[in-house]
Amino acid sequence: xxxxxxxxxxxxxxxxxxxxxxxxxxxxxxxxxxxxxxxxxxxxxxxxxxxxxxxxxxxxxxxxxxxxxxxxxxxxxxxxxxxxxxxxxxxxxxxxxxxxxxxxxxxxxxxxxxxxxxxxxxxxxxxxxxxxxxxxxxxxxxxxxxxxxxxxxxxxxxxxxxxxxxxxxxxxxxxxxxxxxxxxxxxxxxxxxxxxxxxxxxxxxxxxxxxxxxxxxxxxxxxxxxxxxxxxxxxxxxxxxxxxxxxxxxxxxxxxxxxxxxxxxxxxxxxxxxxxxxxxxxxxxxxxxxxxxxxxxxxxxxxxxxxxxxxxxxxxxxxxxxxxxxxxxxxxxxxxxxxxxxxxxxxxxxxxxxxxxxxxxxxxxxxxxxxxxxxxxxxxxxxxxxxxxxxxxxxxxxxxxxxxxxxxxxxxxxxxxxxxxxxxxxxxxxxxxxxxxxxxxxxxxxxxxxxxxxxxxxxxxxxxxxxxxxxxxxxxxxxxxxxxxxxxxxxxxxxxxxxxxxxxxxxxxxxxxxxxxxxxxxxxxxxxxxxxxxxxxxxxxxxxxxxxxxxxxxxxxxxxx
Amino acid sequence: xxxxxxxxxxxxxxxxxxxxxxxxxxxxxxxxxxxxxxxxxxxxxxxxxxxxxxxxxxxxxxxxxxxxxxxxxxxxxxxxxxxxxxxxxxxxxxxxxxxxxxxxxxxxxxxxxxxxxxxxxxxxxxxxxxxxxxxxxxxxxxxxxxxxxxxxxxxxxxxxxxxxxxxxxxxxxxxxxxxxxxxxxxxxxxxxxxxxxxxxxxxxxxxxx
Numbered sequence: 001x002x003x004x005x006x007x008x009x010x011x012x013x014x015x016x017x018x019x020x021x022x023x024x025x026x027x028x029x030x031x032x033x034x035x036x037x038x039x040x041x042x043x044x045x046x047x048x049x050x051x052x053x054x055x056x057x058x059x060x061x062x063x064x065x066x067x068x069x070x071x072x073x074x075x076x077x078x079x080x081x082x083x084x085x086x087x088x089x090x091x092x093x094x095x096x097x098x099x100x101x102x103x104x105x106x107x108x109x110x111x112x113x114x115x116x117x118x119x120x121x122x123x124x125x126x127x128x129x130x131x132x133x134x135x136x137x138x139x140x141x142x143x144x145x146x147x148x149x150x151x152x153x154x155x156x157x158x159x160x161x162x163x164x165x166x167x168x169x170x171x172x173x174x175x176x177x178x179x180x181x182x183x184x185x186x187x188x189x190x191x192x193x194x195x196x197x198x199x200x201x202x203x204x205x206x207x208x209x210x211x212x213x214x215x216x217x218x219x220x221x222x223x224x225x226x227x228x229x230x231x232x233x234x235x236x237x238x239x240x241x242x243x244x245x246x247x248x249x250x251x252x253x254x255x256x257x258x259x260x261x262x263x264x265x266x267x268x269x270x271x272x273x274x275x276x277x278x279x280x281x282x283x284x285x286x287x288x289x290x291x292x293x294x295x296x297x298x299x300x301x302x303x304x305x306x307x308x309x310x311x312x313x314x315x316x317x318x319x320x321x322x323x324x325x326x327x328x329x330x331x332x333x334x335x336x337x338x339x340x341x342x343x344x345x346x347x348x349x350x351x352x353x354x355x356x357x358x359x360x361x362x363x364x365x366x367x368x369x370x371x372x373x374x375x376x377x378x379x380x381x382x383x384x385x386x387x388x389x390x391x392x393x394x395x396x397x398x399x400x401x402x403x404x405x406x407x408x409x410x411x412x413x414x415x416x417x418x419x420x421x422x423x424x425x426x427x428x429x430x431x432x433x434x435x436x437x438x439x440x441x442x443x444x445x446x447x448x449x450x451x452x453x454x455x456x457x458x459x460x461x462x463x464x465x466x467x468x469x470x471x472x473x474x475x476x477x478x479x480x481x482x483x484x485x486x487x488x489x490x491x492x493x494x495x496x497x498x499x500x501x502x503x504x505x506x507x508x509x510x511x512x513x514x515x516x517x518x519x520x521x522x523x524x525x526x527x528x529x530x531x532x533x534x535x536x537x538x539x540x541x542x543x544x545x546x547x548x549x550x551x552x553x554x555x556x557x558x559x560x561x
Numbered sequence: 562x563x564x565x566x567x568x569x570x571x572x573x574x575x576x577x578x579x580x581x582x583x584x585x586x587x588x589x590x591x592x593x594x595x596x597x598x599x600x601x602x603x604x605x606x607x608x609x610x611x612x613x614x615x616x617x618x619x620x621x622x623x624x625x626x627x628x629x630x631x632x633x634x635x636x637x638x639x640x641x642x643x644x645x646x647x648x649x650x651x652x653x654x655x656x657x658x659x660x661x662x663x664x665x666x667x668x669x670x671x672x673x674x675x676x677x678x679x680x681x682x683x684x685x686x687x688x689x690x691x692x693x694x695x696x697x698x699x700x701x702x703x704x705x706x707x708x709x710x711x712x713x714x715x716x717x718x719x720x721x722x723x724x725x726x727x728x729x730x731x732x733x734x735x736x737x738x739x740x741x742x743x744x745x746x747x748x749x750x751x752x753x754x755x756x757x758x759x760x761x762x763x764x765x766x767x768x769x770x
Contacts (some may be wrong), residue, residue, distance in 0.1 A: 032569075112570035115580045181587045189580040190570065215587055219595035227599070227707060236687050236703035238602070243687075243699045244610050253598055 008502035009559040011524025012515035017420065021520045032117035033520060038103035039418075040124050044131055045095055051138075052086035053483065055079050059459075060442075060476040063469045068459040076459040077144035078160065084147025085165055089172050090131055092403055093261060096268035097214075098127070098179055100410045101207045103418060105183060107511035107518065108201050110192025110527035110558065115185040123178035130172030137164040146457065148258070151239035151250040155231040163232055166225045173218045173225075176264075180214035183207050192510070194529035194558065198292075201509050201533045201557075202285060205292050206271030209299040213260045213267070216303070221257035224250065248313055255306035263302040265399055266366075267295065269406030270337055273359050276409050277341045279507045280356035281348025282543055282554075284534045287340045294333035294340075301330040308377055312386050320379055327377035334370050338363060349545050353505075354428030358409030361436040362402055369397025372447065387457075390450030393443045401439050408435065408486065415490065416500030420517045423497060427489040435482035441475025506551035508535050513556050525560030533557060566736035578741035585745040589752050596711075596756050603704050603763060610697025615768030617693055617701035620685060625676040626765040629669050630757065636665030637754045644747045650738045652730065659727050662750065666720040673713060705764055712760060715753045722746060 007013075018035045021027070028036055059079055062070050071079065102120065106113055114120045137143060143160035145153060154162050187200075187208050200208075227238045228250070237243035239250045278285045285291060307315060307323030315323075341363055350356070372394040375381045385391055412432075415423050446454075449468035454461060461469070503512040508531070514523050535555040537543035546552035571577035607614045643658035684692040686706070687699040726746060729735035737743055 106570075115570070116584060117569065119584075177588075177591055181584050181591075184587055185580050185584045188583060189576055215591050216594060219591040220598045223595050223598045226711070227602070230703070230707045234706070236706055237699045238703050238707070243703075244606070244613070244696045245700055245703075246605065246609065249602055249605055253602065256598075 008512075008514050009556055010510070010513040010527055011560065012519045012522075013502070014524065015515075015519035015521070017515065017517040018520045019420070019517050030121070032113070032121050034102050034106050034114050034117065034120060035418075035518065037120050037124055038099050038101075041094065041098040041102060041127070044124075044128060045091055045099060048086050048090035048131065049483075051135075052083050052091055053480065055083035055086070057476065057480060059083065060473040062459050063461075064466075064473050066461050066463045066466050066469075071459060073459070074144060077146075077457070078142035080457060081143045081146050081160075081165075082138060085143070085169065086134060087399075088147055088261070088265075089169050090127075090134060092265040092399055093176055094127060094172075094179070095265075095403065095407050096272065096410060097176075097183070097207060097210055097264075098124075100203075100272070100414060101183065101210075101268060102179075104414065104511055105186060105204060105207055106190070107514070107522055108204050108509055109187065109190060109195050110510050110523065110529065111186065111190035112522055114182050115189055116182050119178050120182055123175045123182070126171055126175035126178065130168045130170075130175060133164055133168035133171065137161045137168060140164070148254060149225070149228060150254075151228060151231070151247045152241060152245075155228055155239055163229050166229050170222055170225045170229075173222050176214050177218050180211035180218075183211035184215070187211075192527040192529055192558065195527075196529075198289070199529060199532050199557070201271075202274035202288070202291055202295070203268075203271035205295050206267045206274075209295045210264055210267045213264050213299050213302065217257045217260040217264070220253060221261075224253040224257070248310070248315075251310050251313055252306070255309045256303075259306040259309065260302050262395075262398065263298055265403045267298065269362065269366075269403045270295065272406040272410040272413075273341060273362050275507075275509070276355050276359035276413055277344050278534045278536065279413075279505050280351045280353060280359070281345050282351075282536045282546070283344050283346075283348040284532075284536055284539065285340065286343035286346075287336075288533070290336055291340055294336045297333040298330060301326060301333070305330055308382070311379060311382050324377055324379050324382075328374065331370060331374055331377070338367055338370070347542060349543065352429070354423070354425055354432050355409045355413035355505075357429055357432040358405050358412065358435075361432060361439075362405040362409065365397055365401030365405060365436070365439060369394060369401055372397065385450060387455055388450035389446040389454045389456055392456050393446035393450060396443050396446075401443070405435065405439075408432070411486070411490075413505070414511075415493075416504045417511060417516050417518070419494060419497075420500050421493045421497035422500050422504060423493045424489050427485070431482055431485040431489075434478065434485070438475055438479035438482045442472050442479050443475070445469075445471040445475070506554055508554050508557050509533070510556075510558055513559065523560075527558040527560065529558035531555055531557045566740040574739060578739075578744075581741035581745050582748070585748045589748060592752055592756075596708075596759075599704070599708055599711075600759065600763065603708075606697065606700050606704075607767075610695075610700065613693075613695035613697025614701045616695045617698040617705075618764065618767035619769060620683065620693065621705070621765050622676050622679060623765050623769065625672055625679075626761060629672050629676075630761050632665050632669045632672065633754050633757050636662050636669070637751055639665065640747050640750045644743050647737045647743045652737075655737060655743075656727055656730055659723050659730075663720050663723045663727070666716055666723070669716060670713060670720075673709065708760060709764070712753065712756055715756070719746075719750050719753055723750075 018033055031037065062068065062076060140161050143162055143165045145158045145162060149166060187204060230236045231238045237245055239245045239247050241247060274285055274291065305323060305327045307319060308327045311320055376385060376391060376394055412423055412428050445468040449465050454465045500516045502515050510527055535557060567574050567577060639658045639661040643655050643662060646654035646658055684690050685702050687702050691699055730737045735742065
């Protein structure tokens with residue numbers, strides 16, 4: 001190992017780390033340090049991931065038999081609603097931005113903290129309040145509307161705790177809005193000297209685009225849920241067809257948020273994968289500028305495709321045509337990103353360490369999910385597969401195969417920076433590979449049975465689908481094991497893991513130029529950024545190969561004055 | 562004597578003020594989408610049921626609505642003057658104008674409560690005893706109650722923050738002239754005002770031409 005990997009260029013090892021800066025409960029719960037808030041979020045998100053995962057496990061258990069053995073119809077409805085609400089709003093939407101975004105954004109741009117540290121803490125408390133409401137809803141008996149709360153069922157007929165669930169989502173929505181505002185202002189006002197826009201790591205760009213989508217889409221969901229609550233609570237007819245109201249209007253407003261929300265979930269994952277692929281293939285990201293335009297393109301076009309969720313709900317042929325066309329268009333920047341990651345690998349020196357295996361798995365799963373998205377964007381095919389398991393498989397490939405794989409990749413990549421310990425790489429690689437197989441095992445059969453006509457949201461089904469359901473449930477057991485494994489070996493590494501150097505992967509970003517874990521102030525000296533991101537080799541030359549047993553030191557993006 | 566103006570993580574005051582104003586503008590953008598979606602839904606129904614919506618609009622109390630519009634416009638003037646006074650570090654005038662702003666806000670709420678009482682007496686709450694029979698009329702009043710209610714909540718939050726601000730300036734714990742807090746508060750107050758400027762013609766002027 002060369003010296004430059006061990007001694008951080010921007011100092012930090014002389015100071016106590018952020019983890020040692022106070023040990024009381026108060027020093028955590030009232031902390032305005034973005035790194036501690038990230039860990040608070042990490043705690044709540046992990047909890048909800050396992051709550052939502054438990055619901056999914058019960059569903060897969062129920063679906064082994066075609067006759068519906070363990071749950072009543074109503075019980076099954078409540079189960080998949082809980083799974084959807086928890087996973088969408090309490091895991092996927094906040095997952096990468098509030099944990100890794102919070103932790104890394106100031107580090108990557110060379111700032112001391114977020115622009116509004118107290119707002120940052122406040123957003124965690126809002127998220128917690130929303131989480132408590134959802135738990136209360138679960139304990140009292142749950143909701144049976146599906147995570148989409150479609151009217152007039154949710155407003156007039158459903159007999160679950162709709163208001164409690166809607167309130168939980170409403171509050172959590174404001175938490176993400178606060179985070180979004182914080183990210184945008186931080187990136188605009190707190191970049192270190194020399195950190196120009198076209199030098200920002202792609203992870204920062206994706207956080208920026210995500211924050212834009214959050215602040216422009218979430219308020220629409222907020223008012224829609226408020227109108228729903230007003231109808232249910234006070235009997236004000238807003239979407240009631242008996243009074244001339246239009247239930248399809250609810251769907252338009254709901255999907256105006258919820259389609260962009262898909263990009264809130266996947267854009268941060270794109271950022272993570274760009275960091276991982278560049279670092280573990282020792283290459284500049286191919287087409288850095290094109291990547292930025294693709295990120296922004298997805299964020300903008302993503303606002304104009306919501307109608308494809310409603311092709312069978314009734315819309316004019318012209319509107320359907322336009323929404324179908326735009327849904328194909330939004331696939332173009334996504335494809336550009338996949339091609340650019342692949343070209344980044346070309347002639348790179350690829351390290352198959354755990355984070356890279358997660359990243360490669362992401363590329364495969366995301367591509368499968370994206371291509372199946374083209375099927376559902378196409379009008380005639382979509383009419384055939386609407387509300388079938390084909391759609392379920394499609395969006396799970398994007399959100400679970402994509403976003404969750406990226407979450408675990410990020411967790412393993414930045415684990416040394418966050419905790420100061422190395423994770424055991426053998427176990428981590430095993431978990432990554434298991435996750436890839438378990439995932440395909442679970443969800444690929446769902447493409448097949450969906451295309452053959454298996455509808456979603458039923459727990460009793462025709463016996464010929466049983467073979468697919470049993471395969472899917474077996475895969476789910478493998479997947480559950482793969483998700484539980486990291487808890488054990490990462491927990492183990494906290495105590496017995498090897499101590500991490502400042503820059504164990506030999507990456508170029510600013511976050512690796514301070515000690516692991518970083519001090520409260522992040523950097524000892526103000527960073528001066530002199531290089532573009534991903535300076536793994538001179539721009540006009542092919543990358544040199546380094547000896548595989550020791551990483552060559554790379555030009556860091558910036559150093560102290 | 563006033564509190565510390567510069568906060569972590571900023572190193573100069575100019576940039577901190579910029580960040581505060583920028584953050585508030587983004588928040589206002591979210592508010593515009595929030596209210597905008599409700600305006601959109603309202604407009605869709607206005608298109609679907611023009612007769613019933615206009616007949617219902619004629620039942621609103623235009624006198625109280627107009628008085629409230631005037632009160633709210635006046636409150637925006639005093640808020641703007643408070644901001645200017647703070648810029649010149651004139652503590653007494655700042656507090657006076659803020660107090661007037663809060664008083665106007667409270668006045669709006671009081672008038673609105675009287676109006677609500679009248680609406681309830683005239684059976685304008687949607688439900689089985691609703692006064693009008695035209696299709697769409699109940700929809701109009703569904704939006705009337707929701708939107709004026711949300712607006713009133715926004716105004717209440719504004720009044721509470723203005724009162725806390727007065728208290729903090731008097732106590733000397735707010736660097737009111739330099740920290741960028743008052744301009745941001747002003748932006749919020751004006752937005753609540755502007756929302757009413759849109760609500761007033763939508764709810765009160767329709768069907769009266």
